[in-house]
Amino acid sequence: MSFISxxxxxxxxxxxxxxxxxxxxxxxxxxxxxxxxxxxxxxxxGYAAFITMAATWCPLWLAxxxxxxxxxxxxxxxxxxxxxxxxxxxxLAVLITAIGVSYLxxxxxxxxxxxxxxxxxSIAAGAPPFLQVFEGKGAVFxxxxxxxxxxxxxxxxxxxxxxxAIAVSVIIMVALILFINKTKAGKAMLACSEDRGAAQLMGxxxxxxxxxxxxxxxxxAAVAAVLMCSAYPQISPYTGSMPGIKAFVAAVFGxxxxxxxxxxxxxxxxxxxxLAKFYISSQLSDAIVFLVLIVVLIVRPTGIMxxxxxxxx
Amino acid sequence: xxxxxxxxxxxxGGTTALLAVLGVLMAMGKLNNxxxxxxxxxxxxxxxxxxxxxxxxVLGELSLGHAGFMCIGAFSSATVSQMLMNxxxxxxxxxxxxxxxxxxxxxxxxxxxxxxxxxxxxGDYLAIVTLGFGEIMKSLxxxxxxxxxxxGLHFGFTNPPQNIDAATxxxxxxxxxxxxxxGLTNFWVVAAVLLVCLLILMMFxxxxxxxxxxxxxxxxxxxxxxxxxxxxxxxxxxxxxAAIAGVAGALYMHSLSNMLPKKFDYNLSxxxxxxxxxxxxxxxxxxIIATIILYALPELLRNINQEIVNARMLIYAIILIFLMxxxxxxxxxxxxxxxxxxxxxDKATDVTSGGAEA
Numbered sequence: 001m002s003f004i005s006x007x008x009x010x011x012x013x014x015x016x017x018x019x020x021x022x023x024x025x026x027x028x029x030x031x032x033x034x035x036x037x038x039x040x041x042x043x044x045x046g047y048a049a050f051i052t053m054a055a056t057w058c059p060l061w062l063a064x065x066x067x068x069x070x071x072x073x074x075x076x077x078x079x080x081x082x083x084x085x086x087x088x089x090x091x092l093a094v095l096i097t098a099i100g101v102s103y104l105x106x107x108x109x110x111x112x113x114x115x116x117x118x119x120x121x122s123i124a125a126g127a128p129p130f131l132q133v134f135e136g137k138g139a140v141f142x143x144x145x146x147x148x149x150x151x152x153x154x155x156x157x158x159x160x161x162x163x164x165a166i167a168v169s170v171i172i173m174v175a176l177i178l179f180i181n182k183t184k185a186g187k188a189m190l191a192c193s194e195d196r197g198a199a200q201l202m203g204x205x206x207x208x209x210x211x212x213x214x215x216x217x218x219x220x221a222a223v224a225a226v227l228m229c230s231a232y233p234q235i236s237p238y239t240g241s242m243p244g245i246k247a248f249v250a251a252v253f254g255x256x257x258x259x260x261x262x263x264x265x266x267x268x269x270x271x272x273x274x275l276a277k278f279y280i281s282s283q284l285s286d287a288i289v290f291l292v293l294i295v296v297l298i299v300r301p302t303g304i305m306x307x308x309x310x311x312x313x
Numbered sequence: 314x315x316x317x318x319x320x321x322x323x324x325x326g327g328t329t330a331l332l333a334v335l336g337v338l339m340a341m342g343k344l345n346n347x348x349x350x351x352x353x354x355x356x357x358x359x360x361x362x363x364x365x366x367x368x369x370x371v372l373g374e375l376s377l378g379h380a381g382f383m384c385i386g387a388f389s390s391a392t393v394s395q396m397l398m399n400x401x402x403x404x405x406x407x408x409x410x411x412x413x414x415x416x417x418x419x420x421x422x423x424x425x426x427x428x429x430x431x432x433x434x435x436g437d438y439l440a441i442v443t444l445g446f447g448e449i450m451k452s453l454x455x456x457x458x459x460x461x462x463x464x465g466l467h468f469g470f471t472n473p474p475q476n477i478d479a480a481t482x483x484x485x486x487x488x489x490x491x492x493x494x495x496g497l498t499n500f501w502v503v504a505a506v507l508l509v510c511l512l513i514l515m516m517f518x519x520x521x522x523x524x525x526x527x528x529x530x531x532x533x534x535x536x537x538x539x540x541x542x543x544x545x546x547x548x549x550x551x552x553x554x555a556a557i558a559g560v561a562g563a564l565y566m567h568s569l570s571n572m573l574p575k576k577f578d579y580n581l582s583x584x585x586x587x588x589x590x591x592x593x594x595x596x597x598x599x600x601i602i603a604t605i606i607l608y609a610l611p612e613l614l615r616n617i618n619q620e621i622v623n624a625r626m627l628i629y630a631i632i633l634i635f636l637m638x639x640x641x642x643x644x645x646x647x648x649x650x651x652x653x654x655x656x657x658x659d660k661a662t663d664v665t666s667g668g669a670e671a
Contacts (some may be wrong), residue, residue, distance in 0.1 A: 034437035082634055085642030091436045093637045095375050096590055100633035103583065107627035241579070248441055281471050287452040290445030297442060298430045 001133070001156045006278050007271060012162040012231065014270020015169030019224040020247030021254070021262040022176065023217030029193035029257035030213045033091070036098035037078060039244015040105035041218050045071045045225030046235045047113060050120055060123065068222040075218025076211050084207065102241070109237035117236035120229040122161055130163035132156070161231040168227060172220065173263055180259065189213055193257065242286070246273070249293045255306025264304060321515045324598040328511060332504040339500055347612075349500060355608050356503035357564045360510050362588040362600040364557035369586065370595030371518055372550045373530030375440040377582050378427075378447030379558050382420045384577035386559025387566035388454050388486060390416030391494035394567065395485045398495050399461060409497040413506070413563045420559025423450075424552040432547045435533070447582055454574035459486040491573040498568035506564060510557050514597060517553055526550045527595075587629050591636065 020042065027035045048070040052063035082101050086094045128144045132154035140146060145154060180186035191199040192209045200206050228243060229235050246269060254265025272292060277285040296303065335352055338344050344352075361383060368376040394412035397403045431442050458469035463481040467474035473488070486492050517523050525546040528536040537543050566572050592603030607629070611622045639645045 028437075034440070082638070085638055085644060088643075089637070089641035092369075092373060092375060092594075093641045095437060095440060096586075097634050097637040099377075099583065099586070100630045100637065103626060104630035104634065107624070107630060111624060111627060245441070245444060249445070252438070252441070281456070283456055283471065284452055287449040290449050293445050294427075294430060294442060297434060297438065301434070301438075 002278075005156055005158070006274050008158055008162060008166075010271035010274035011267055012165040012270070013274055014250075014267035015166050016224050016228050016231070016266075017243065017247045017250045017270050018263045018266025019169055019172065019220045019227070020243060021251040021266045022173075022259065023220050024248050025251040025254070025256055025259060025262040026189070026213050026217050028251070030189060030196075031079075031083065031087075031210055033083065033094045034098060034248070035083075035214075035217070036095070036244075037101040037105060038217065038221060039240040039242075039247070040102045040109075041071050041075055041078075041221045041240070042225040042228070042244060043109060043235075043237060043240030044074055044105060045222035046120065046229045046239055047109060048222075049226050049229065050118060050235050053121060053123075064123075064226060067226060068219050071218040071222035071225070072215045075214040075221070079211060079214040084210075106237050106241070113237060115237060117234045117239075120233045120235045122230040122233055123226060124160035124164055124230060127160045129157050130160050131158040159231075161227070165227045165231060168223065172223060176216075176220075177259065185209070185212060246289055249289060252293060252303055253296050255303030258303070258305040261303055261305030317519050320598075321519065324601070325508075325511060325515065327598070328601060329508060332508070336500065336504065351609060351612055353498060353500055353503050353568055355605055356500075356507050357498075357561050357568065358585070358588065358608055359601050359604045360503075360507055360564070361558055361561040361585050362592070362604045363511060363514055363597050364554045364561065365585050366589045366592075366595065366597060366600045367514060367518070367550055367554040367557075369589050370593075371523060371526050371530065372547060372554075374435065374547075374551075375586075376443040376551075376554070377440050377579070377586070378443035378445070378450075379554075379585050380577040380579070380581040381443075381447035381450035382424065382555040382558035383562030383565065383581070384447075384450045384454055384574060385423050386416035386420040386562030387572060387577070388457075388492060388562075388574070389419035389559075390563035391492045391566050391572070392459060392485055394494055394497065395483070395492075396461065399483055405497060408495075409502065409567065412494075412497075412567070413560055416563035416566075417556045417559045420562070421552050421556035424555025425548065428548045428551045428555075432544050432551060444579065444582075447577070447579060451574055451577055454486070454577075455489045457486050458484075458488050460484050489574065491571045492566070493571045494567045496567060496570060498564050503564060506560060510560060511597065513553070514557070517550070518597075522546055522549055587633060590633060591629070 020038065023038050023041075024035065027033065027038070045067050049063060049067040052058045052066045053060065055063075058066070078101055082097050083094065086097060128142055130142065132140045132143075132145060133156040134140070134147060134152055135155050137147065137152070140154075145152075180189060188199070188204045188209045189212065191202065191204055192206055196206055199209075224243075225240070229239070247266065250265040250269040251262050252265070253269055254261030254263070269289060269292065273285050273289050276288040280288065335344070339349055339352075361379065365376065365379045368374055368379075390412040393415045394408050397408045397411065427443075427446050431439055431446075434442060456471045458473045460467045460469070460474050460477050461481075461483045462478040464478060467477060469475075469488075518527075525536070525541050526549075528539075528541060529543050529547060533543065562577070588604045588607055589600050591599075591607065592601070593599030611625045615622050639649075
């Protein structure tokens with residue numbers, strides 16, 4: 001049973017990674033750049049949620065809406081101010097700028113919110129666990145332990161946060177796939193990632209499409225921020241950097257630029273991390289995640305779903 | 314004289330002169346403890362930043378795992394120096410020389426091992442793999458325990474080794490509790506090592522291999538097509554950069570009484586990268602000057618205004634972004650052209666008006 005519980009926790013963490021990885025992979029597919037600041041947008045989203053949820057006048061749905069709005073605007077502004085002028089610059093300059101933006105956000109948070117981690121109130125605080133399984137009694141959904149009087153403890157508990165992370169991620173991913181394949185704007189994104197020049201000749205607004213990509217990626221980061229801070233109830237200026245980097249690993253694992261790849265890579269990486277934490281060593285789990293990256297890049301640099309692209313002169 | 318030689322002479326001479334002045338002041342006892350401590354740390358950071366400049370400036374690849382190589386150099390050298398000190402009878406200078414060399418060799422071996430997969434990659438992938446490598450090294454040394462007793466060495470992974478003879482027990486590596494190496498680093502050692510490292514870097518960059526690296530940086534495919542063995546030269550430069558980072562780590566380790574593995578984290582890599590980028594990619598002199606200013610300034614300002622010190626990374630980040638935009642954004646390129654054209658015009662009118670008067 002502990003294996004099943006770990007597996008589900010892994011899938012839950014993995015779906016959060018997948019949401020973040022989608023932001024990376026979409027931006028990489030279209031703008032051909034690694035948005036290092038993506039992880040820090042998560043952190044900003046976490047603080048936005050933290051502050052709005054603490055305000056008494058603000059109901060939960062409005063807090064979520066504000067969080068998503070803040071991240072979306074931030075993502076678009078960053079793209080416009082820092083990345084758009086560098087569209088034809090050498091990759092090294094773009095990468096250094098992205099690191100600069102990441103550092104800027106981190107230090108603004110450090111100066112305004114202090115380095116001490118704050119306790120984040122889960123969005124599912126007070127709610128009963130999603131599922132409890134009792135030996136010989138079967139499963140109980142959405143309820144507190146009904147056998148508490150008899151002193152019976154569940155052999156498997158799945159918290160509301162775990163369930164929410166998986167459910168919300170699945171809904172968002174389905175919506176995203178529909179958006180990209182069925183709507184005009186989504187198809188424009190596909191066209192831009194295929195060939196930016198040709199897309200422009202076909203009358204697609206390339207700059208607008210790139211802005212839209214950043215907006216969607218940042219909105220997904222905001223959702224991931226709320227889910228992650230609920231599951232691991234802490235927030236600090238460094239909250240976003242590690243999950244951000246791991247999500248990039250997930251995107252590479254799945255094949256960068258591929259949307260289904262980011263989902264599969266994210267979930268796999270989450271499962272690997274949780275299982276490694278539980279069965280190998282909790283201190284080495286980060287190292288194992290990065291080892292996965294190095295092995296993937298040696299064995300199959302294009303990732304699980306990626307296509308090989310030959311460089312043309 | 315060739316321009317490169319002249320440039321190198323200025324850099325090397327300037328550094329030597331600066332070190333000589335500091336040395337004389339130190340010998341006369343004019344420097345207080347804080348400043349002399351600062352010179353040691355700055356010297357170590359200069360070694361680190363110039364070696365990173367080899368990867369970022371000359372090779373044109375962003376390495377975010379420089380702290381990882383420093384970490385290897387630090388802990389492997391500490392193992393050697395502590396074991397030799399325990400043996401006794403070995404003169405200190407020999408202990409330290411062997412320790413630094415061992416640190417450099419370990420970092421170089423790791424550089425080759427990680428370089429073989431990494432040098433097949435470029436750009437963003439390379440950046441993220443080196444970042445991952447740095448994190449792996451940090452967590453690895455967070456979990457390694459090495460204890461010496463009368464029966465020999467005991468190795469422990471994730472847990473301290475058991476069954477140790479308590480009377481003769483010497484803890485060499487203590488996992489997350491850090492490592493206490495003998496304090497052998499002083500100004501003279503750092504100055505000598507710095508000059509040697511600088512010389513090696515200059516000679517490499519000005520050699521056939523260094524020029525091959527720059528050709529690869531400027532145009533990968535063109536370099537490949539004229540028969541440059543791209544992977545070989547990239548690996549060579551990457552390994553040299555790693556080895557010198559290992560030296561910096563070894564010096565750093567022996568300059569503090571206790572060093573924690575978590576000190577060599579992502580932030581240290583970024584800090585060194587900031588020195589390199591702000592000093593100028595590919596310019597050793599730039600790295601040296603930037604390191605001195607950017608490291609010393611906050612330390613000296615600490616007594617005057619703490620707020621500026623707290624905000625220094627924020628300011629660095631803004632400068633970093635602005636510098637990249639200034640050099641590459643079309644808007645700023647046009648602005649620069651305009652300013653340049655205006656200056657030229659002014660000069661031109663000056664000349665003609667001056668001629669008319671005469």
